Amino acid sequence: MRVSTGIPGLDHILQGGLLPGRVYLVQGRPGTGKTTLGLHFLSTGEDGLYITFAQSAEHLRCDAGSLGINVSAVRILDLTPTLEVFSAMQTYDIFSQVEVEREPISQQIAKAFEELNP
Numbered sequence: 001m002r003v004s005t006g007i008p009g010l011d012h013i014l015q016g017g018l019l020p021g022r023v024y025l026v027q028g029r030p031g032t033g034k035t036t037l038g039l040h041f042l043s044t045g046e047d048g049l050y051i052t053f054a055q056s057a058e059h060l061r062c063d064a065g066s067l068g069i070n071v072s073a074v075r076i077l078d079l080t081p082t083l084e085v086f087s088a089m090q091t092y093d094i095f096s097q098v099e100v101e102r103e104p105i106s107q108q109i110a111k112a113f114e115e116l117n118p
Helices: 008-013 034-043 057-066 083-087 097-116
Strands: 049-052 075-078
Touching: 034 049, 034 057, 049 057, 049 097, 057 075, 075 097
Parallel strands: 049 075
Antiparallel strands: none
16 A cells, blocks of 8 residues: 555656555755645645755645645745845853753644644
């Protein structure tokens, strides 16, 4: 039993899709289709969760719509930096930026998993 990627040609190459219960890493340079693949895949199921650090949820939904991908049932957890982060000079005297910001981000991700159970 395989799980469809949402892309018929890719499913054909993968002999029906992805194996369930496995972890897959999709990597590539910007513009190679990683986000498009992820959105295609999530649009075929239910309780999908897409976590973004680079593009806003609005931008992702707009791009998906322009490609004919219906992501209305996909929850997008938007962790992109706000404009305030870029406009304000933020420094930490005692702790590194990673130590200070990692916990709130991981808590947001954990909360999204608890609420949705993707």
